[in-house]
Every structure is written in structure tokens, then in C-alpha cells.
Amino acid sequence: MSVVLHPTYFPSIATFAVIAQKEIIWEVFDNFQKQTYRNRCYICTDQGRHMMNIPIKHVGVNEGRQLYSDVVLDKSTPWQKQHWRTLETAYRTSPYFEFYEDDIKPLYENTEEHLFNFNVKTVETILDCLGIQKEFGTTLKYNAQLEHMADGRFLVEAKKDIEIQYQEYEQVFGDRHGFINNLSILDLLFNEGPNTVDYLMNQSLKFL
Template identity: 35%
Template structure:
């Protein structure tokens, strides 16, 4: 078992602070796969910078039975065209950024294919993000659910989608900052589209 590492949740286009911690603990990072799926978290939502400020993009999930669903078994709903909405939002918000066109072709397929499970979708996106950020991290997963990890830093509840935690991030250029100022701890794509290859140095 890994010691002095961290256990992280699997998020959709995770916030910048997530990658700061992932980068700090790599290669000793384990991703939680067996927990009961908690609602209203970054596991199925991301926050980007729109002309009106923070905009939340939510991946809809199929309502499970009354029993709690294990994270790896949560299925994505395609009852409405959320992928089109997300992709249009990303284009609208970041078309003017320095690097959106540079990465556009990497992200576009994720808004066309329709994977069944949220965890698989998030995992593929994470692998892409790690590659684009040039962070070398092997993806290891939990085999069973453990309430506590004595030898690991437990970050499963460290990131709140409801409360904006002051992560004390230094500012970088954002497309709409002249309207709302610097917004911290947005989705990693905000950093990537604005900073490009320099994003990893920021982390």
C-alpha cells in the first residue's frame, strides 16, 4: 500500500487546486472508485469563467434506485443535449483565450461520443489533461471503500463545489477579468486555455 501519498476523488474537468495537490503528491496518488456517489460535487460538474462570472457545467446522471450508487456505477444521462451545451459554453467562454484553438481538437471528441459511465468519462478526460499539462502520473484506483486511510492524505472531501474555498492562488490572465476580476479555482481548462504550456509551471 502507498504511504505518504493521497487519495483523490475523480472529477469532471477538476478545479485548479485539485491539480496543484495531484502534482504535489504524485506519483503516490490513488483515485477513489468505490465510494457512494455524493451529490452536488465536482464529480459531475465544473466551473468556468463566462462573461457573467462563474458558470457551472453539470453532467446529468441517471437517477439511481433508492440505494446509494457506487461511484464507478453511476451512469450519464443523455435525455437532453448537455454535451452540445457544454461545448458551446466552452467555445463562447474561451474562444478569445490564447490557447483554446491549440487544444480544441483534443476536447471536441468528448462532446460527441457518449460513454455509459461517468467515472470512465472523467478518467479519460483526466488522462488527456495530465498529458496536456505534461504531468506524469500513473492512474491507480481503490479496490474497496475505506472510511479512512491512516497512511494517506484523504482529499475525497477537500474540494467543495458549493463553497468557493480561498485557495490563495496567484492571478493569471483570464479572458473576462476586466469585468469581474480574477476568479480563483475555476476548472483546470480555464488555466490551460489561458496559459497553455505554461500551465504546469503555475501549478
Template identity: 35%
Template sequence: METQDKQTLLIDLHYLPNLEFFTYLQSFPNIILEANENFIKQTYRNRCYILGANKVEMLTVPVIDGNKKILIKDLKIDYSQRWNIIHWRTISAAYGKSPFFEFYADYFQNILDKKNTFLWDLNFQMLTTCLKLLKVNRTISHTEVYQKEVDSNVFDARTLFNPKKQVIETSFYLPKPYQQNFGNEFVPNLSIIDLLFCRGTQALEILKNSSLN
């Protein structure tokens, strides 16, 4: 992918994004989040992956009327299921004994406890919190309308991320192994919280070493 002379990244907003997502963010000073696309099921928009004791765990945020054509910024979270409590229990079980869990846990638990009405607000708060903990500063805005074609100085990364595809190497992300909590074989491209809880203050350096740009 050609990124030369492009200063702005246009990207969809994910729930607790993976490392590939953050390598994209590292490569551009200006970030535009796509707020006016229709919600797409079975994507990172409402799911993430973490490493549990026995397997990779998928955490999914249930939404209301996800089968209908609803703009991502207008999509409401379904709290008829106690998903936020389940998510936090799963995260705590996976990372409670990790080196940096006690330093970062409250940030994420507090967001889940707020019970945001809209998926957009939940995802945005998670994203900005992760950037804060990584000490990464970016200018972030969001779209006012949906545009299929973008300006020449904008790199369009919308729909590039697919949880059904295994990431081996992309134009932005080269998996860089780090010590994880479980297993002998490194699992690449998990949610950023895996890196934060396991490596803490070294997370940004590892992220930079995982970026091909």
C-alpha cells in the same frame, strides 16, 4: 494538514477538476482514485466551473438515478439531455478566442463526442488528458473496495472539496492570479481548462506557483 512521509494521495474523481485539485495531485507521486464510494450529489464529481463573458458558468453532467445509492464507478450519464453539446458550446463561447484554445480544444471535444456511458470513464479521460497537456506524470490507480480508514502513508483527500465553499487559501492551494478572458478581477479555482486555454504552456508553472507544497 500533515503530508510529510506520505507518498500516496487518495482522492475522489471530478469532472474537469479545478486548480485546487491539481495542486493536490502535484504534491504526491502516487494517486489512488476512489472508485467505490457512493455518488454524492451537488459536488465536483459531476460539475465544474468556467468563466463566461458575464459570469462564472456551472457545467453539470446529468446522471441516471443520482438520488439512489450507486457506486461512482457504476453511475451512468443521462443523454436524454443534450448536455455534451451544450457544454461544448458554452466552453467554446467562453474560450474560443483565448490564446491556446485552438491547440487544446480537440482533445476535450473528442471526449465529449464519445458519449461515454459511465461518469467514471468520462471523468478519468478528462483527468488523464489534462495531465498529459500539463506534462505531469503520475502513477494512477483506483480503489478495489471502499475503506473508511486508510494506511498511514496515504493522505486521504476524499470529500475535502466542496463547491459551496469559496477557496481563499487551503493547505495546498494559494490562488495565483493569471490573465483570464473576462473581467478585471481574478476568479480563483476554476476548472483546469480555464488555465490551459488562457495560459497554455505556462499553465504548469502557474500551477506550481499556486501550490503551497
């Protein structure tokens, strides 16, 4: 069964396990909501769990809600440079950062205008790193209730914890903070490298 998801910024491990295991349809017609994984992800630094947030251009109150697919990146601040520097600082000593950095870094040098498209590129880049071939469908309209498809759109909610404890793997700062569950796929990739595929394929999707 296909699963409908929101493309998010370097998705969480829970979301990427769904992407790896299932046929995915991107939700295109939803409204943008604040404080979700649409424009944030969580990694681990020497200070522990750390949020990287993408600034966006907000529409005026009089214009009402805007579609997620219409949200434009705010390039008035050097967020791309800051995010890449944060990743370098956090993961330079991880086993596989140098192996994948040439694939990841160009995302922080691109001229993409829209958040939705940028997020899709982060997903596609990770899939390329892992050697996973995927084609994605898109919704044709917004439906609150889905028929003949599983609804994974709740995974976009950053404040909603998935009640599953993932198998622990070695994390760069694990000796300081212990294992931090369900971080961005980047944490798994930089620490586990090619083992990431098996890890994702072996995760339970009961939360769907």
C-alpha cells in the same frame, strides 16, 4: 505520500495541483453524492462564474445508494453539445483555446457510459495536453479513515471553499469580473497554455 482523490469533471485548480504534484489513488468505492464536483465544474463566461453540470441517471429510492463508479450518464439531453458550445463561447478568444481544442473536443463526442470513467478521461486528457505522464492507482475498498495516505477526498465538495488565494493570471473576462479563484483546470489551460505546468507545480498544498 500518496493522495486519495475522487476523479471529477475537469477538476478545479486546487485538485489538479494535487494531481500534478503527488502520486494519486482514485477512490473507487464511495457512494455518489449530489452537488459535488463529481458531475460539475466551474468556468468563467461573460456573465461571470458559471457551472457546467453533467446530467446523470438516478436510481430509484427503493434501490438505495449507488456507487460513484456505477453512475451512468444521462444522454437524453444534448449536454455534451451544450457544454462544448459554452466552452467555445467562453474561451474562443483566450490565448490557447485553438491550441488545445482538438484535444478537448473529442471528449464531447465520445460514447462513454459511466461518469467515473468519463471524469478520468478528462483528467488524462489534460495531463496529455501538459505533457505530464502519470499512472493512477485505485482503492481496494472504502475506508473512512486512511492510513499511510493523505486524504484529498474533501476536494470533491463543491460547497466547501479551499482557503487559499491562488496567484492571479489573466482571465478572458477579468476586466469585467476581476480574478475568479479556483475555477476548472480548463480556465487555467486556455489562458496560460504551457505555463500551466509551472503554475500547478508552484501551488501550495497546505490544505491537505
